Amino acid sequence: MNTIQHFPGFVYQDIRLCRHRDGQPREIRISVAAHGGRGAKCSRCLKPAPCYDRLEQRSWLFIPLWGIVTWFVYAARRVDCPEHGVVIEQVPWSEGKRPVTIAMMCFLSRWARRLWWRETARTFGTSWECVYRSVEWFVEWGLGHRVLAGIKAIGVDENSSSFICWRVLVLLAW
Numbered sequence: 371m372n373t374i375q376h377f378p379g380f381v382y383q384d385i386r387l388c389r390h391r392d393g394q395p396r397e398i399r400i401s402v403a404a405h406g407g408r409g410a411k412c413s414r415c416l417k418p419a420p421c422y423d424r425l426e427q428r429s430w431l432f433i434p435l436w437g438i439v440t441w442f443v444y445a446a447r448r449v450d451c452p453e454h455g456v457v458i459e460q461v462p463w464s465e466g467k468r469p470v471t472i473a474m475m476c477f478l479s480r481w482a483r484r485l486w487w488r489e490t491a492r493t494f495g496t497s498w499e500c501v502y503r504s505v506e507w508f509v510e511w512g513l514g515h516r517v518l519a520g521i522k523a524i525g526v527d528e529n530s531s532s533f534i535c536w537r538v539l540v541l542l543a544w
């Protein structure tokens with residue numbers, strides 16, 4: 371995990387395979403903890419800030435390992451930022467209140483370019499809405515990071531009925 375998804379300031383504490391009653395794998399839960407020697411950062415300005423308290427444990431959907439639904443589990447801290455007051459810390463695998471890791475949103479968005487969204491959801495054990503939200507986030511992220519220099523022409527499929535599809539096509543054309 372540290373090789374493929376290393377988050378400075380955090381450590382992987384425990385990786386546990388949970389099973390159904392019949393012994394079949396149900397889900398993998400990856401517990402993350404704050405690194406002992408590192409402080410938290412404010413999620414708004416990304417500056418270090420003293421810890422205020424700790425919220426309840428939450429789960430974020432991660433990329434399925436061996437086809438098994440996989441979650442990151444972490445109890446986020448709130449920090450007391452001199453500028454922004456008491457806010458949640460920056461959680462680097464997550465954005466906003468989304469219950470899906472950034473890695474999983476990228477993963478689903480890439481597959482949603484190759485498969486129907488419903489098929490993508492079924493293949494990776496999640497919902498159509500999760501795929502939809504991931505593509506939506508991916509498009510927003512792409513639009514925010516696009517580089518427009520050097521574009522000479524764009525192509526848009528006007529027959530596409532979905533606004534999001536249209537935006538994806540525009541993004542891909544870029």
Ligand SMILES: [Zn+2]
Nearest residue numbers: 412415451454
């Ligand atoms: Zn701040």
